[in-house]
Amino acid sequence: MSDTAVQPRRAPARPTGTVSGPPGRAPGPLTHTAVMTARALRLSSRNIDALITSLALPIMLMLIFVYFFGGAIDTGSEYDTYVMYVVPGVLLLSAGFGAATTATAVSEDMKGGIIDRFRSLDVGGTPVLAGHVAASTVRNLCATALVFGVALLIGFRPAATWSGWLLAAVVLIAYIVALSWLSAAIGLLARTPEAASGFTFFMSFLPYPSSAFVRTESMPDWLHGFADHQPITPAIESLRGLLLGQEMGGTPWIALAWAAGMLTVAIAASGTLFRIRTR
């Protein structure tokens, strides 16, 4: 996904691009997406407060769970320490938090006149959203790297195979992209940036009723059923299994199917919402 940040350079020898004339050929969605990604990255790198929050919050949460609650949580005999159990959950939790900021960014864009400007330059809605999603993915991967680094410091000891590492990365990135795009759709749905950040609450909350922090068997029956079948649980289970080298069957594929489904719905919904908002 982060590959989209690489700008397709035009051959410098080409004699188009005269300063006042129109471009020889209309640029395509790929060029637009690349420019929009660079823009979204620049915007988030200047929003220092949000950046610090999105990097620090997941680490804070992990420390809170490991040191405040961890001692009281029984995760069974498979796990020597709580930190071994909780890290995949924290990774997904931070993906949810990180993705949620996409909604605010998209909503800010819709509020001002910049979307009209882009449209008058013949830039469609999808490249604009794709730029925000790509930037969100980059931000999230930074946060993930930090969380992972701190996790190693406080005693997380992964035992993954090479293919396990790879598949874990694919699952995590797929969730980050899907949740970010879902969040972009929410940003289009909300009429103000404040409402957008409120709407994304459920997304940040979704990892709690799952196997992220406690075993789902410890929950009441009705919640247990939900927790086992909601989209975040397979992702957490796959990350945990892959990183700790456990046997886990088809769970990663279920997780990827969820991510693909969410992404499809998010892209379709955001396309429709964008057309409605810009009518």
Place this chain on the structure above:
Amino acid sequence: MTEPIRPNGYAPAAPSTTTTGTATAAPSTTTAATGPAAIEAHGLTKSYGKPAVRVLDGLDLRVERGAVFSLLGPNGAGKTTTVRILATLTEADSGTARVAGHDVVAERGAVRRSISLTGQFAAVDETQTGEENLRMMARLTGQSRSAARSRAAQLLERFDLTAAARRPVRTYSGGMRRRLDLAAGLVGSPEPGVFFLDEPTTGLDPRSRQELWEVVRELAARGATVLLTTQYLEEADRLADRIALLNQGRIAAEGTAAELKSRVGGHRLDLVLTSHDAYLRLASLAVHHSPETLTLGLPTDGSAAQVRALLDGLDPDGRDVERFSLHSATLDDVFLTLTSPAPAGTAGEPAAGRAPAARPAPATGTAPRPATEDASTNPEAPTHV
């Protein structure tokens, strides 16, 4: 007097009726009626919301190549909607429009490549610098990195923003922001192109406004076609070759500033009255109201015979009028005369107080311009709510 002499241009043969009579009156229209117009619209309608509010109600427009054309009207008249339709951002419910020779629906891409749009809301990123904004826009039009860089530098120079090029836009003044916005609109468009400026000076201080007027004049001097919407009559008067008064989704009147002024008789007779009772009695006849000075303005052709007749008719006993003075009509008079919902000013509420209904009209109704106040509640821009 409230009847427009020419009941606007939306007869079936609209373009010819509007152009034949004016070919001589538009000095900067080089190709006059023969060549293709830069902007041409027929029977545009547009409704928004549920229940549907009709914002445009059969709008016809023709702007010649190289002309500066001003669309003038109060809030809610349909100015922004018109611009958004012509700039391909919104589709009309019915009617057709061509801009720079291309259909705004079928050939949207071609239209977008030949126009420049500056809307009411600054369409630049606050946290990027001026230079970054322009380079980004240039890249979006398909220019290479180096071409984008030099185009940005060129535009920053031209709009006098070179010194501020590396500062984030949020540190810019309102005027600088609008200039950057204009520059952004120019980034990929060939010149001379078609420029849409939607209320470009709303909210600017007088100095910034002057600067922006200079920019518009410069664009016009390079041969660009400019469609400018404004609620400031002075602005239309100063900049535009031709002016269309937009009211309730239709063109209420169109012509040069001089032609429009002649519609209201060419002059205005201002009467200073002796009593509040006299003011209330005569208020409904006037196009200009100034309750705090007990002054009313009435349209007249300025001839001695008519002024005498008016004075005798209004004040047969010679007690109600204290002083009078005679002025050339301003566009304000035209505006108020042609856009009044009813014969101007009823029941002691001056026409000038009808737009901002927030305060008690007669006591503090000093607003000389009726339509400049409530931009924040503009019902024309539903997509930005």
